[in-house]
Amino acid sequence: MNGRFSYFNSESLTETLDFLDKMAKQSRRVHPIAGGTGILVDIRQGIVEPEYLVDVGFIPELKQIEIANGTVNLGAAVTLNEVTQSPVLKEHCSFLVEAAQSIGSPQIRNRATVGGNIVSASPAADMVPPLIALGAEVILQRKGSARAILLEHFMKGLKLTDRKNDEILTLIKFQGVAEGQRGIFYKLGKRRSLAVSVINLAIVATLFKGDSNLEDIRIVVGAVAPTAIRMREAEKILLTGPISKERIAEAAEAASATSKPISDIRGSEGYRQSMVKFVLMEQLSKLLISSKN
Amino acid sequence: MEKQRIKIKINDKWAELFVYPHELLVDTLRETLHLTGTKKGCEKGDCGACTVILNGKAVNTCLVLSVQADGAELLTIEGLGNRDNLHPIQKAFVEHGAIQCGYCIPGMIMSAKALLDANPHPDEVEIREGLSGNLCRCGGYAQMIESVKSLCK
Numbered sequence: 001m002n003g004r005f006s007y008f009n010s011e012s013l014t015e016t017l018d019f020l021d022k023m024a025k026q027s028r029r030v031h032p033i034a035g036g037t038g039i040l041v042d043i044r045q046g047i048v049e050p051e052y053l054v055d056v057g058f059i060p061e062l063k064q065i066e067i068a069n070g071t072v073n074l075g076a077a078v079t080l081n082e083v084t085q086s087p088v089l090k091e092h093c094s095f096l097v098e099a100a101q102s103i104g105s106p107q108i109r110n111r112a113t114v115g116g117n118i119v120s121a122s123p124a125a126d127m128v129p130p131l132i133a134l135g136a137e138v139i140l141q142r143k144g145s146a147r148a149i150l151l152e153h154f155m156k157g158l159k160l161t162d163r164k165n166d167e168i169l170t171l172i173k174f175q176g177v178a179e180g181q182r183g184i185f186y187k188l189g190k191r192r193s194l195a196v197s198v199i200n201l202a203i204v205a206t207l208f209k210g211d212s213n214l215e216d217i218r219i220v221v222g223a224v225a226p227t228a229i230r231m232r233e234a235e236k237i238l239l240t241g242p243i244s245k246e247r248i249a250e251a252a253e254a255a256s257a258t259s260k261p262i263s264d265i266r267g268s269e270g271y272r273q274s275m276v277k278f279v280l281m282e283q284l285s286k287l288l289i290s291s292k293n
Numbered sequence: 294m295e296k297q298r299i300k301i302k303i304n305d306k307w308a309e310l311f312v313y314p315h316e317l318l319v320d321t322l323r324e325t326l327h328l329t330g331t332k333k334g335c336e337k338g339d340c341g342a343c344t345v346i347l348n349g350k351a352v353n354t355c356l357v358l359s360v361q362a363d364g365a366e367l368l369t370i371e372g373l374g375n376r377d378n379l380h381p382i383q384k385a386f387v388e389h390g391a392i393q394c395g396y397c398i399p400g401m402i403m404s405a406k407a408l409l410d411a412n413p414h415p416d417e418v419e420i421r422e423g424l425s426g427n428l429c430r431c432g433g434y435a436q437m438i439e440s441v442k443s444l445c446k
Contacts, residue, residue, distance in 0.1 A: 003315055004315050005315050035356075036358060036361065037353075040317075041337045043315075044337070057361070105426025106404065106422070106423060106426050107338065107352050107353045108338055108356075110352050111356060192425065193426065194339055
């Protein structure tokens with residue numbers, strides 16, 4: 001394959017962070033690798049030229065799927081296949097499991113990781129909208145310290161995150177879908193398997209009991225901007241009064257207007273904007289009107 | 294660039310190998326071990342021609358570094374059966390006329406094997422899903438799905 005690089009792996013998080021620290025101080029071009037399904041393609045195409053690949057896929061702390069007091073701790077190196085097989089995740093965020101299931105193929109899902117899907121920072125990354133809709137926080141660790149940042153703020157742009165060279169993404173933390181909450185994920189792709197999303201979206205809605213009003217809603221759409229984006233205008237419209245077909249149409253229109261997609265082989269700008277509107281109308285109706293019956 | 298020593302259990306036999314850190318598993322299999330049943334297609338994880346079973350899971354060997362497979366257990370098409378002693382999946386493919394040019398077949402069969410190992414009685418949707426990471430440009434999907442179905446009875 002194109003590109004020559006050295007390879008470092010360790011099962012010890014401390015050792016890995018020490019190595020990253022040393023490399024960062026020497027201004028070396030270091031790149032983390034876990035499943036490798038993204039980075040190895042990028043290297044082959046000459047998009048990235050690392051001197052070192054640091055494998056974080058063998059670190060046990062990054063492989064956990066735990067829940068404590070309603071908070072899910074999802075290790076960054078958990079594979080997408082492990083997500084789809086997890087009873088904990090199926091119970092607490094089934095729409096995130098659906099997002100994982102929609103990615104790539106069995107072979108890809110057996111290698112690709114949640115953290116990899118995030119840090120690759122593709123605008124069409126399928127795990128990102130549901131995680132932002134869940135209000136997820138990501139934990140970054142460097143030698144001697146750790147920090148937490150909202151995933152929404154971590155995603156900075158096309159192939160760009162807030163991760164520094166000496167940091168690794170270790171954990172994703174979020175509250176599972178609570179009682180009275182509903183979450184959905186929708187992906188529009190050209191085919192069922194091995195498809196990069198034309199658009200994707202996730203919604204988490206908190207409903208008032210026995211009322212058609214909403215307490216809270218988060219709508220996140222991917223592949224219509226450099227990163228997945230919260231549709232705040234649409235959320236606001238839905239929260240200002242009783243839910244009706246008209247209000248949903250107004251919200252979907254607002255989300256469509258907020259979308260600034262590019263035209264590429266998967267779809268034109270206009271097609272994507274139209275689809276944001278239609279898919280949102282359909283999904284919001286399903287979530288907020290039909291589920292009431 | 295120095296080669297690194299790795300040990301892999303391939304088709305039930307341990308092998309000690311020296312590989313470059315940037316070497317892809319598909320190249321080690323084909324060029325070093327001469328296990329050329331595993332095919333190289335798109336080299337970006339789209340076509341599945343290079344599928345093998347790594348620690349019980351189907352993976353694209355064009356997206357695995359050989360150094361990442363250190364200590365792993367690998368099953369390739371050569372470990373499944375041979376000309377005189379075909380594996381039941383291979384036999385089913387032959388009997389159903391599922392093989393045309395044949396290039397995708399080793400990967401397709403390894404995906405079928407991984408599927409049936411995990412789920413011995415898949416329904417048609419599960420079979421389609423299980424084979425969804427493998428492309429066949431001759432277009433013989435219907436026969437392949439029938440082949441796998443015939444093994445689930």
